[in-house]
Amino acid sequence: xxxxxxxxxxxxxxxxxxxxxxxxxxxxxxxxxxxxxxxxxxxxxxxxxxxxxxxxxxxxxxxxxxxxxxxxxxxxxxxxxxxxxxxxxxxxxxxxxxxxxxxxxxxxxxxxxxxxxxxxxxxxxxxxxxxxxxxxxxxxxxxxxxxxxxxxxxxxxxxxxxxxxxxxxxxxxxxxxxxxxxxxxxxxxxxxxxxxxxxxxxxxxxxxxxxxxxxxxxxxxxxxxxxxxxxxxxxxxxxxxxxxxxxxxxxxxxxxxxxxxxxxxxxxxxxxxxxxxxxxxxxxxxxxxxxxxxxxxxxxxxxxxxxxxxxxxxxxxxxxxxxxxxxxxxxxxxxxxxxxxxxxxxxxxxxxxxxxxxxxxxxxxxxxxxxxxxxxxxxxxxxxxxxxxxxxxxxxxxxxxxxxxxxxxxxx
Numbered sequence: 001x002x003x004x005x006x007x008x009x010x011x012x013x014x015x016x017x018x019x020x021x022x023x024x025x026x027x028x029x030x031x032x033x034x035x036x037x038x039x040x041x042x043x044x045x046x047x048x049x050x051x052x053x054x055x056x057x058x059x060x061x062x063x064x065x066x067x068x069x070x071x072x073x074x075x076x077x078x079x080x081x082x083x084x085x086x087x088x089x090x091x092x093x094x095x096x097x098x099x100x101x102x103x104x105x106x107x108x109x110x111x112x113x114x115x116x117x118x119x120x121x122x123x124x125x126x127x128x129x130x131x132x133x134x135x136x137x138x139x140x141x142x143x144x145x146x147x148x149x150x151x152x153x154x155x156x157x158x159x160x161x162x163x164x165x166x167x168x169x170x171x172x173x174x175x176x177x178x179x180x181x182x183x184x185x186x187x188x189x190x191x192x193x194x195x196x197x198x199x200x201x202x203x204x205x206x207x208x209x210x211x212x213x214x215x216x217x218x219x220x221x222x223x224x225x226x227x228x229x230x231x232x233x234x235x236x237x238x239x240x241x242x243x244x245x246x247x248x249x250x251x252x253x254x255x256x257x258x259x260x261x262x263x264x265x266x267x268x269x270x271x272x273x274x275x276x277x278x279x280x281x282x283x284x285x286x287x288x289x290x291x292x293x294x295x296x297x298x299x300x301x302x303x304x305x306x307x308x309x310x311x312x313x314x315x316x317x318x319x320x321x322x323x324x325x326x327x328x329x330x331x332x333x334x335x336x337x338x339x340x341x342x343x344x345x346x347x348x349x350x351x352x353x354x355x356x357x358x359x360x361x362x363x364x365x366x367x368x369x370x371x372x373x374x375x376x377x378x379x380x381x382x383x384x385x386x387x388x389x390x391x392x393x394x395x396x397x398x399x400x401x402x403x404x405x406x407x408x409x410x411x412x
Contacts, residue, residue, distance in 0.1 A: 003043040008111060010037030011098055015115035018392045019123040019155045022146050034094060041098045050101045057347065057402055058100065060339035061395075065093050067333035068299050068325070075298020076307055084300035088388055092395040099399025106360060109403055110169075113162045113364055116396055120159020121182050124189035127152060131192075141194035151390070153198030154379060156190045157205055158371045158393045164209050165367030169360035197379055205374025212349070212366035281319040284308045289326045296330040301388060303328045321380030341380075344372045344401050351406070361404055368401050 013033035020026040044050070052058055068089055075081035103109045127142040136142070137149040144152040160183060167179035190202050281304075288297060288307055297307045304327055326334040348369035351362075376394060 003040045007037050007040035012111055012115045016119045018389050019119050021389055038094050041102050053402055055402055056343040060336050064333055064336035068329040071295045071299045071329035074295045081298040081300045088391050092391050095395040096399045100402035103403040117159050117162035120156045120186045124186050139194040142192045149193040150195045153190050153193040153195040154390050156186055157375045160186045161367040161371035165363040169363035201374045201379035204378050205370045208373045209366050209370035212369050285323050285327050294330045296328045299328050341376050368397055371397050
């Protein structure tokens with residue numbers, strides 16, 4: 001009983017604190033919570049005789065972790081890669097194993113989903129406080145503590161998916177209203193980041209949930225939300241509101257990284273487009289992958305900036321989830337992560353297409369599918385959604401998907 005309580009509280013706290021894990025104030029409590037959950041989880045796993053379910057997701061996720069860890073050994077900066085692996089990769093593995101192995105009961109799954117949803121609400125509240133204190137992104141929208149606006153949006157969206165699932169699954173009007181209000185607040189915060197790829201992911205996430213969910217109110221409400229978001233995305237282009245001051249401020253922040261020639265030919269509008277990602281991120285990254293295809297240049301978010309010369313790049317990372325993995329840990333690791341994402345989409349999508357009886361697990365399945373499609377597949381095309389806090393969220397999403405029962409009753 002004590003082990004179960006420690007596990008539940010520790011895992012809940014660890015998931016809630018994921019978006020703030022990079023801040024020193026929350027880093028230690030988050031790690032302590034995860035260690036406590038890990039120790040208690042090990043006791044529970046032995047007591048309950050838990051074994052791997054044996055899914056493609058589990059095998060591919062573990063292969064991704066192993067290959068990423070191996071890339072540390074051949075890294076261009078072994079110390080930095082080792083430090084990054086201890087901060088993210090190890091925690092990714094522990095979170096995935098704990099959720100996938102021990103959240104197979106409905107109450108535990110709902111607790112993890114609630115923690116994921118509340119983490120987004122906490123992050124949105126903190127971003128709103130920063131905005132009120134005039135700490136804003138270059139477009140005047142929301143930003144986070146130590147987070148750019150794209151990253152903030154990426155962290156909010158999986159939480160939104162969990163909140164939509166909880167609002168749909170709750171049977172009492174009061175509970176549905178509470179979770180629905182939280183979902184509306186996180187939706188508003190996601191839009192207020194003014195992240196254009198985030199807007200696209202937001203619309204796709206809500207639309208996917210509307211399609212997958214057969215709840216009485218889920219489809220009409222989600223369809224209205226998707227239509228509203230699409231309208232806002234079409235008629236509120238943040239680039240149209242940039243001023244010379246915005247551009248100068250943005251470039252000054254990169255002054256040490258830019259060569260004089262780059263500064264002359266660059267503008268903020270250029271940096272924030274897909275064309276800039278192609279020229280300044282994807283092409284240099286692909287060249288690096290061609291040079292080191294097997295194990296990459298070393299695990300860690302700083303690898304790209306360290307290896308690619310400044311005269312061949314402007315952006316500080318690869319701006320693509322799979323390309324980032326290929327650069328850091330090699331093509332096999334990228335294929336393993338791609339397998340995880342595709343297996344998640346297929347495994348969550350097939351039951352949602354066949355039947356939806358309105359259970360809490362069906363609602364959670366629809367929410368997880370929305371997160372995978374909107375964030376990890378779509379937004380991952382232009383942003384590294386597998387790194388740092390986003391990687392920890394992916395471990396939780398994948399773990400929940402594995403822990404879900406199949407429509408026939410067995411674990412997924």
